[in-house]
Amino acid sequence: MRTDSRLSRMLHVLLHMARHDRPYTSEQIAGMLQTNAVVVRRTMAGLRAHGYVQSVTGQGGGWTIACDLNKTTLLDIHRAVGGRHIFAIGLDNDNPSCAVERVVNSAVADALDRAERLLIGSLGEITLAELAEQFYAICRAELKQ
Amino acid sequence: MRTDSRLSRMLHVLLHMARHDRPYTSEQIAGMLQTNAVVVRRTMAGLRAHGYVQSVTGQGGGWTIACDLNKTTLLDIHRAVGGRHIFAIGLDNDNPSCAVERVVNSAVADALDRAERLLIGSLGEITLAELAEQFYAICRAELKQ
DNA sequence: AAATTCGCAACATCAAATGTTACAAATCGA
DNA sequence: TCGATTTGTAACATTTGATGTTGCGAATTT
Numbered sequence: 001m002r003t004d005s006r007l008s009r010m011l012h013v014l015l016h017m018a019r020h021d022r023p024y025t026s027e028q029i030a031g032m033l034q035t036n037a038v039v040v041r042r043t044m045a046g047l048r049a050h051g052y053v054q055s056v057t058g059q060g061g062g063w064t065i066a067c068d069l070n071k072t073t074l075l076d077i078h079r080a081v082g083g084r085h086i087f088a089i090g091l092d093n094d095n096p097s098c099a100v101e102r103v104v105n106s107a108v109a110d111a112l113d114r115a116e117r118l119l120i121g122s123l124g125e126i127t128l129a130e131l132a133e134q135f136y137a138i139c140r141a142e143l144k145q
Numbered sequence: 146m147r148t149d150s151r152l153s154r155m156l157h158v159l160l161h162m163a164r165h166d167r168p169y170t171s172e173q174i175a176g177m178l179q180t181n182a183v184v185v186r187r188t189m190a191g192l193r194a195h196g197y198v199q200s201v202t203g204q205g206g207g208w209t210i211a212c213d214l215n216k217t218t219l220l221d222i223h224r225a226v227g228g229r230h231i232f233a234i235g236l237d238n239d240n241p242s243c244a245v246e247r248v249v250n251s252a253v254a255d256a257l258d259r260a261e262r263l264l265i266g267s268l269g270e271i272t273l274a275e276l277a278e279q280f281y282a283i284c285r286a287e288l289k290q
Numbered sequence: 291a292a293a294t295t296c297g298c299a300a301c302a303t304c305a306a307a308t309g310t311t312a313c314a315a316a317t318c319g320a
Numbered sequence: 321t322c323g324a325t326t327t328g329t330a331a332c333a334t335t336t337g338a339t340g341t342t343g344c345g346a347a348t349t350t
Contacts (some may be wrong), residue, residue, distance in 0.1 A: 001146055001337035002305060003235035011249040012237065025295065033237065036340055041296065043339095057296040058348025074252065078234075085233040085337085088306090089223075090148035092157065092178065103280045104156040107219065111267035119260035126252055135248045146306035147336055170326065181309055186327065188308095202327040203317025230306085233337090294349080302341070309334065316327075 003088075006043050006081040009033050011074065011131065013044070014065055017053070018132055023062030043081055050080040069129035078123055086116055148233075151188050151226040154178050156219065156276065158189070159210055162198070163277055168207030188226055195225040214274035223268055231261055 013029050026037035026044075033040065044063060047053045052067040089112065091105050158174055171182035171189075178185065189208060192198045197212040234257065236250050 001233070002339060003230070004233050004338060005235055005237035006338085007234060008237045008246075008249055008253050011253070012243070012246045015245045015249065023295095027295085032243070037296090038298085038341070039339060041298085045297085055296065056348080057294090057346075059294040060349060061295050061347085063296095074256070083234060085148070088146075088149050088230040088233045089152060089228060090150055092150035092153045098157070098177070099283055100160045100280055101153075101157045103276055103283065104153055104160065107271055107276055107279075108153050108156070111219070111264055111271070114267060115260040115264035118263050119256055122256035122259060126256070131248055131252055134252075135245055138244055138248065146304095147308060149307060151307080168326095172326085182327090183310070183329090184308060186329085190328085200327060201317080202315075202325090204325040205318060206316085206326050208327095292350085295347085297346075298344090300342085302339100304339075305336100307335085310332080312329100312331085314328080314330105316325100318323100318325080320322090320324105 004083050004085070006083060007074065007078045009035075010043060010047060010077050010081055011128070013040075013063075014047075014052070014077070014128055015132055015135060017063065017065040018069060018128065023056060023060070023064050025062040029063065046081045047077070050076070052077065052080060067128075069132060070127055072128045073124050074126045074128075074131075075120060075123035077128075086119065087112055149228050149230070151228060152219065152223045154180075155188060155192060155222050155226055156273070158185075158208075159192075159197070159222070159273055160277055160280060162208065162210040163214060163273065168201060168205070168209050170207040174208065191226045192222070195221070197222065197225055212273075214277060215272055217273045218269050219271045219273075219276075220265060220269035222273075231264060232257055 013024075013032065016032060017024060026040045029040045029044075030037040044053055044055070048055055052065070052072060053063050054066045055061070055063050091108060093101060093105075096102055096105060158169075158177065161177060162169060171185045174185045174189075175182040189198055189200070193200055197210070197217060198208050199211045200206070200208050236253060238246060238250075241247055241250060
């Protein structure tokens with residue numbers, strides 16, 4: 001399949017929403033992401049189901065952020081968008097009858113598991129607030145020039 | 146796309162070849178992997194290009210292992226099969242004009258890079274000889290029962 | 291009532307691995 | 321040399337899950 005960019009996309013949107021006091025429509029968000037409003041609704045439905053954003057229908061409606069930036073991590077967003085596959089690499093057969101294959105699977109799965117735990121750990125340590133602060137730091141640096 | 150199982154498959158084949166003094170035909174290997182002989186030839190062509198295996202055409206031909214098990218790591222095989230994408234997850238846009246998106250990309254890419262380095266490091270530390278030894282250890286344990 | 295906006299189903303597209311078919315080329319044995 | 325075996329390779333089909341698209345109903349505001 002294509003590479004799953006839902007995490008990056010949603011983080012991008014959430015940081016914009018954090019600096020905006022009115023709702024963004026799906027069309028506006030689709031413009032930010034250079035995609036389609038239906039893709040936005042579909043992906044953000046996962047965030048809404050976990051309470052990270054809210055949506056309102058009708059005129060003047062749209063999407064607003066609904067979570068504490070200090071308590072929401074990149075891992076929370078990753079899980080909310082439903083990303084199942086982290087790796088493009090995998091085992092050939094999860095329950096091999098061949099003992100050679102079981103040894104191979106065990107070694108490869110072990111390496112993959114360690115990398116996955118590191119990635120999950122990294123994502124779990126970064127909050128939306130920290131990303132927002134990085135953005136403000138860049139803005140302040142550019143103002144000084 | 147589907148998950149890339151070329152590394153696991155080739156490791157499986159290499160360990161079988163290491164215990165076999167005659168060539169395996171692509172058909173025999175396809176039988177081990179429950180796939181098609183053309184898939185086998187295509188994938189193993191990468192290993193051959195790096196000198197890890199040899200192939201001989203014609204009657205009595207087939208594939209033989211041609212590397213030092215003690216010097217060949219899982220990383221060598223991973224690279225030989227041409228696996229480019231390690232992650233199913235990625236950035237939405239590699240060169241964003243939006244400063245918010247650049248902050249997001251930097252954080253996500255950083256987490257992915259660290260996990261990738263750990264995985265590459267793990268694969269580079271395991272030799273084919275070590276996998277073969279794990280297999281023999283299992284065989285010895287089963288004989289004792 | 292009209293315009294706006296989300297919700298959602300249904301289907302199309304994309305990308306890369308995997309699967310399949312067909313045939314040429316090389317090698318071995320009789 | 322002939323025939324069987326086996327690899328080499330091109331061309332095309334299939335699979336899988338994210339992404340893209342169209343259409344229309346439902347909710348909300350004015």
